[in-house]
Amino acid sequence: MAVVEQEAQVTGLPGAAAKRVRISIVLGAWGLFYTCYRAYYALGGTVGMFGTPASYQQWRMVNAFGAGILLVAAVLPVATLPLWRRSHGRLVLPAICWAVTVGCVMHALINGIQRALSLAGVMQLDLPFWKTIDHRTADLQDLLFNEPWFLVEGLLWAWLALSSLSPGTARRRWLISAGVAIAVLTVVGMLSATGVIGTFIV
Incomplete structure (x- = not known):
């Protein structure tokens, strides 16, 4: 409790430390949930599969790699909690939150739109x-499970950053820059998916 109060005094945001802890725990649990999903397929699970992979070995390797990345993403918000009390941490961590937010929300939007167009018969995914x-x-x-996970993940990272930034200009800059980046990258991603421009991997 003393640590939380001390951090709140350092950041100048009453209750910011306690809120940050809660958000980080939720982020960690949300990440572990999807990690288990990928790990299940990496270990040879088949329930919920919608087809036959060209190579089961490659399928398991891809999911094992994904599970590893997701595990890091699940541990990161909790592991970096002490860094928010340091001046350098309060500069770097919002930038990390920004990158993860933009990446996850962009991923959810681009792939969600493609899946919706595919269901409507407008686009055929290769x-x-x-x-x-x-x-x-x-x-x-993908539309009802995978992409909503990415969207919620991105929004949680945004919440983590905003809970630690001072109200006013700092928060507005963070939100506006993230929104613009998401919009631009989503447009570029869709132009790539529809063949208007070259390959753009998300």
């Missing part, structure tokens, strides 16, 4: 990783 695939099931799973 999925060479699969030998056989139920496109409708794949689209629905």
Whole structure:
């Protein structure tokens, strides 16, 4: 409790430390949830699969790699909690939150739009990783499960950053810059997905 009060005094934001702890714990739990999902397939699970991979070994490796990245993402917000009490940390961590927010929200929007267009029959997604695939099931799973996870993940990181920034100019700059970056990258991603420009991987 003393540490929380001390941090609140350092940041000048009453209750900021306690709120940051709560958000970080939620972020960690949210990340672990998706980590378990990917780890299940990495270990050979098959429930919920919407097709037959061209290579089961590659499928498991991709999910193992994804689970590893997600585990880091789950641990990061909790592991960096002490750094918010340091001046350098309060400069660097909002930038990290910004990058994760932009990346996750952009990913959710671009892929969500593509899946919706695919369900509507407007766009046909090229999925060479699969030998056989139920496109409708794949689209629905991504649209209703995968992309909402990325969207919530991005919004939680945004909440973490905003809870630590002083009200006013700092928060407005963070929000506006993140919003502009998300909008621009989403447009670029969709132009790439529709073949208007070259490849843009998200």
